[in-house]
Amino acid sequence: xxxxxxxxxxxxxxxxxxxxxxxxxxxxxxxxxxxxxxxxxxxxxxxxxxxxxxxxxxxxxxxxxxxxxxxxxxxxxxxxxxxxxxxxxxxxxxxxxxxxxxxxxxxxxxxxxxxxxxxxxxxxxxxxxxxxxxxxxxxxxxxxxxxxxxxxxxxxxxxxxxxxxxxxxxxxxxx
Numbered sequence: 001x002x003x004x005x006x007x008x009x010x011x012x013x014x015x016x017x018x019x020x021x022x023x024x025x026x027x028x029x030x031x032x033x034x035x036x037x038x039x040x041x042x043x044x045x046x047x048x049x050x051x052x053x054x055x056x057x058x059x060x061x062x063x064x065x066x067x068x069x070x071x072x073x074x075x076x077x078x079x080x081x082x083x084x085x086x087x088x089x090x091x092x093x094x095x096x097x098x099x100x101x102x103x104x105x106x107x108x109x110x111x112x113x114x115x116x117x118x119x120x121x122x123x124x125x126x127x128x129x130x131x132x133x134x135x136x137x138x139x140x141x142x143x144x145x146x147x148x149x150x151x152x153x154x155x156x157x158x159x160x161x162x163x164x165x166x167x168x169x170x171x172x173x174x175x
Contacts (some may be wrong), residue, residue, distance in 0.1 A: 003051065005033045005085070007146050008123060014035040014103070014110060018046050022072050022090040030063035031056065033085070037092075037100065037111045043110065045074060046090040053078035053086030060086075081117035149157045 014017075015035040019025060026032040031051035038047035048067070051061035064086070068076065072091035079085035088096065104111055114122065126136035155160070 003033065005049070005051070007142050009034065009119070010138070010142065012110075019048075021093055022046055022048075023070050024048065025092075028063065028066050029092065030060035037104070038089070039111050039113055044092060044172060044175065046072075046092055047112070048090065049116070050086045050088065050089040051084055054083030069158050077090055079116045081120060087116055118153070149161075 003084055010032055014037070016036070018035045024035075024059075029050050029052070032048075033051055034049040035051075036047055038045055046083055050060070050063070050067075052063055057064070064076070065087050067073070069097065070090065072093060074089040076088040076089060077092075092174055112119070123139055125139055126133045132140065
């Protein structure tokens with residue numbers, strides 16, 4: 001994965017299970033960033049995070065047309081705190097509810113209950129506090145690792161982007 005979002009939040013380990021549940025692949029997403037169970041109030045759904053919003057919208061219009069035709073599509077929106085992110089919401093297929101409920105029972109924190117903006121706000125505040133949360137500590141470790149790779153690439157005279165791509169094993173989301 002690339003970008004600040006994935007450096008800070010990583011990718012949800014369930015993304016590889018949730019995407020196929022709604023019939024979506026990373027390639028269909030354009031600039032895929034994440035996918036997770038989302039329950040802001042009373043209706044749990046699957047939220048897909050892309051970097052296809054705002055000024056990126058025209059370039060990824062074809063991806064949007066595909067994603068809004070997927071069965072279970074509810075709606076989409078640009079993230080209010082950063083409109084370059086486009087968030088898609090999908091119903092959870094009935095056939096998957098029992099299995100997902102079992103996962104949630106064992107690991108309730110797999111469900112995100114904060115908005116996209118709240119997640120950013122909370123993690124940034126936690127990272128700058130004297131007592132960062134476990135999630136903020138992981139994010140700081142990923143940020144430090146990325147900075148170390150950039151520093152080594154500069155010191156070695158390498159192309160920074162190429163060095164980071166090579167380190168990721170050449171596996172990049174499309175876009």
